[in-house]
Amino acid sequence: MVGAGIVGASCAYALTRAGVRVTVVDRGGVASGTTGAGEGNVLVSDKEPGPELELALRSNTLWRELDAECGGFEWEAKGGLVVAETPEVLDALTAFAASQQGVESAVVDPRDLEPHLAEGLAGGVHYPQDAQVQPMLAAARLLRASGARLVQTAVERFLVSGDRVTGVRTGQGDLYADAVVNAAGTWAGSFAQAPLPIRPRKGFILVTQPFAVPPVRHKVYTAAYVTNVASDAEGLETSGVIESTQAGTVLIGASRQRVGYDTAIDYTVLAKLARQAVGLFPVLADAQVMRAYAGLRPYSPDHLPVIGPDHRLGGLFHACGHEGAGIGLAPATAEMITAQVAGGTPPVDPAPFAPGRFA
Numbered sequence: 001m002v003g004a005g006i007v008g009a010s011c012a013y014a015l016t017r018a019g020v021r022v023t024v025v026d027r028g029g030v031a032s033g034t035t036g037a038g039e040g041n042v043l044v045s046d047k048e049p050g051p052e053l054e055l056a057l058r059s060n061t062l063w064r065e066l067d068a069e070c071g072g073f074e075w076e077a078k079g080g081l082v083v084a085e086t087p088e089v090l091d092a093l094t095a096f097a098a099s100q101q102g103v104e105s106a107v108v109d110p111r112d113l114e115p116h117l118a119e120g121l122a123g124g125v126h127y128p129q130d131a132q133v134q135p136m137l138a139a140a141r142l143l144r145a146s147g148a149r150l151v152q153t154a155v156e157r158f159l160v161s162g163d164r165v166t167g168v169r170t171g172q173g174d175l176y177a178d179a180v181v182n183a184a185g186t187w188a189g190s191f192a193q194a195p196l197p198i199r200p201r202k203g204f205i206l207v208t209q210p211f212a213v214p215p216v217r218h219k220v221y222t223a224a225y226v227t228n229v230a231s232d233a234e235g236l237e238t239s240g241v242i243e244s245t246q247a248g249t250v251l252i253g254a255s256r257q258r259v260g261y262d263t264a265i266d267y268t269v270l271a272k273l274a275r276q277a278v279g280l281f282p283v284l285a286d287a288q289v290m291r292a293y294a295g296l297r298p299y300s301p302d303h304l305p306v307i308g309p310d311h312r313l314g315g316l317f318h319a320c321g322h323e324g325a326g327i328g329l330a331p332a333t334a335e336m337i338t339a340q341v342a343g344g345t346p347p348v349d350p351a352p353f354a355p356g357r358f359a
């Protein structure tokens with residue numbers, strides 16, 4: 001397994017449960033990539049009807065099972081609330097919710113669920129299946145529970161014999177395996193023998209100081225977030241996305257821009273996110289920001305993760321390109337990889353996720 005983010009850790013857990021012996025190799029350690037910069041939402045609310053929504057629904061069920069099996073990662077089935085500023089947006093939001101087969105939703109007065117929301121919103125849709133985990137804890141817990149061996153070193157390339165991958169060359173020597181899973185997140189496309197069009201999509205998070213009682217109960221976001229997620233734009237896009245954590249902090253996002261691997265802080269983006277958050281929750285105007293950070297989402301050109309066997313090299317599997325949904329989608333991704341590596345029925349049709357679709 002290349003990568004000890006949430007996807008690699010979930011795959012390691014599922015594979016060892018299926019009786020596979022797993023070694024995980026990560027150059028930085030557990031959750032040192034994008035997983036350490038994610039918010040941890042397990043969402044069905046923002047997924048358009050189609051393969052990603054099917055994967056998200058399966059993952060939602062699996063996260064609940066994982067919490068029961070080896071929890072301790074701040075799982076909260078808190079539900080999501082999407083708010084609309086105008087009646088037109090509310091109509092679009094309601095139609096979108098009605099199109100999402102298998103997703104529970106209800107049109108609500110948003111201030112009934114979130115009393116600290118600003119006045120004057122046109123309405124909202126409540127999604128009770130949306131949930132939250134602490135992604136770094138989740139990756140660490142799953143990896144520990146898997147019993148997989150963790151090796152902290154960089155993978156330089158895949159070892160290839162004929163048309164099969166037989167292992168990886170690392171900074172600590174060669175490691176041989178019957179199967180190699182590429183779960184290297186935003187960097188998964190950088191292995192020359194298996195080029196994939198995965199690119200970084202940057203996002204910032206602001207973290208407030210802890211509240212004794214956080215003013216936000218659900219994951220709350222504006223309808224514009226759904227449009228931003230589905231967009232291909234390279235330039236800056238922002239939308240108000242706000243939630244609290246069990247530690248009492250409030251997390252404020254979300255921005256998206258494609259500016260390469262640059263993770264520098266941009267105060268104009270942070271100010272915009274803060275303004276949007278205060279617009280939604282005026283009570284946040286008095287909150288102190290404790291820290292801010294950027295992460296690089298693994299963007300895939302068609303917005304679908306890349307999951308499955310490599311189309312050129314036997315023994316190589318990819319589990320990457322989940323963009324802004326890798327935390328949510330990790331368990332079902334792991335179930336799919338396990339079915340493909342060890343045998344079994346995949347949770348959903350694997351065809352839309354096949355790596356060969358970019359060839």
Ligand SMILES: Cc1cc2nc3c(=O)[nH]c(=O)nc-3n(C[C@H](O)[C@H](O)[C@H](O)COP(=O)(O)OP(=O)(O)OC[C@H]3O[C@@H](n4cnc5c(N)ncnc54)[C@H](O)[C@@H]3O)c2cc1C
Binds near residue numbers: 027040184295321326
């Ligand atoms: C601001 C922000 C908010 C987000 N919020 C959410 C959210 O609420 N819900 C959600 O579902 N998703 C969210 N995401 C997206 C989510 O964080 C990612 O989709 C997910 O973390 C990807 O996990 P991963 O395991 O594929 O990649 P990573 O966590 O990046 O793991 C890949 C690992 O591979 C290792 N690696 C890379 N190259 C090599 C190499 N050559 N050798 C050895 N190791 C290597 C890296 O060190 C890294 O640890 C958010 C992302 C950002 C940036």
